[in-house]
Amino acid sequence: MAAANHSSPFYVALGRALEQRGTCIEDICPADDQVAGRVLHDYGAMFISADAVLPPPLCVFTNEDQVTRFQKAAGRAAATIGNAVIELQPAAMSALLRARATARAEGLEISPRDGAEAARRSYADTVRLWNSRFLPALDHWTRAQRLSAQQAERLRRLPIHQQVPEVLDLEQEGIFFSKDLSKSVLYSIAAPGTSQHIAMLAFDANEFLDQRVREILAHHGWFQTVLSDLPHFTFLGLEEKELPGRGLSSVAVAGQTFWIPDVN
Ligand SMILES: [Zn+2]
Structure with missing residues (x-):
């Protein structure tokens, strides 16, 4: 940005x-x-x-x-x-x-x-919505071999507010996290807590x-x-x-x- x-x-x-x-x-x-x-x-x-x-x-x-x-x-x-x-x-x-x-x-x-x-x-509602995009996208990009299993596991374990900047970085490389995996996750849902x-x-x-x-x-x-x-x-x-x-x-x-x- x-x-x-x-x-x-x-x-x-x-x-x-x-x-x-x-x-x-x-x-x-x-x-x-x-x-x-x-x-x-x-x-x-x-x-x-x-x-x-x-x-x-x-x-x-x-x-x-x-x-x-x-x-x-x-x-x-x-x-x-x-x-x-x-x-x-x-x-x-x-x-x-x-x-x-x-x-x-x-x-x-x-x-x-x-x-x-x-x-x-609530905060928890926004976390649940985040996970509804973040977790399926992680699985998809792991299957597509754009992310290794280790990378995906590391991202999954990060505190949620640290997941967001990492996701935005990956999206710069075309690894998108929106529901249809074609655009930024932030066009799909708000980042947790925002x-x-x-x-x-x-x-x-x-x-x-x-x-x-x-x-x-x-x-x-x-x-x-x-x-x-x-x-x-x-x-x-x-x-x-x-x-x-x-x-x-x-x-x-x-x-x-x-x-x-x-x-x-
Ligand atoms: Zn709304």
């Missing part, structure tokens, strides 16, 4: 937002941490969200205890939609429920994709293909901010017209508008 451009619109806006919270970029995402840098570029929109929410205090959580403490500090609001109990930060939940009420009044639905996992996730779902600021909606549903969600502060992840919405609690001033730029993919960190 190219070095971070600290004069880019996103880094300037991020620096300002963090300063107001008494912290700085180096504290939440150390510059020498390759994974943290990827997180900031791929999922960074949550760090410039409205004051009504609490962004994570760091780019990569490395254990369950850190996640539990953060989620407690942020507050957890629960709601039952269909037969799933979902949890989000309180401001995110009330905006989602308002959006859903608007949608239903128009005969539309906003519903969680894959049950409870559509919203809050998801916007851990921040309780993300919701995966079944109805993401419906343009009117996307409009309603955006009107209530929910935007698509992760380029490769179509059903995934992020609560920013802002109006769309405020987003460029927060260092996000809009990118159209398949007729959908994504607001992603402008790091160029």
Whole structure:
């Protein structure tokens, strides 16, 4: 990955937002941490969200205890939609429920994709998702003789947050860990401890293909901010017209508008 451009619109806006919270970029995402840098570029929109929410205090959580403490500090609001109990930060939940009420009044639905996992996730949830890609890919590349049995075993035994940078290095050589083994694992799932779902600021909606549903969600502060992840919405609690001033730029993919960190 190219070095971070600290004069880019996103880094300037991020620096300002963090300063107001008494912290700085180096504290939440150390510059020498390759994974943290990827997180900031791929999922960074949550760090410039409205004051009504609490962004994570760091780019990569490395254990369950850190996640539990953060989620407690942020507050957890629960709601039952269909037969799933979902949890989000309180401001995110009330905006989602308002959006859903608007949608239903128009005969539309906003519903969680894959049950409870559509919203809050624990550290263990992100580890389980990581292993669902990491372990089958290790087996595949061992069978394909791109990795030796010893290399695979060594990777398997590493602490999970050390597996991620090693996987990113292997991907530079074309040894990919996404579900279909054709692209980076980070296009497939978030690295352990890094998801916007851990921040309780993300919701995966079944109805993401419906343009009117996307409009309603955006009107209530929910935007698509992760380029490769179509059903995934992020609560920013802002109006769309405020987003460029927060260092996000809009990118159209398949007729959908994504607001992603402008790091160029
Ligand atoms: Zn998601």
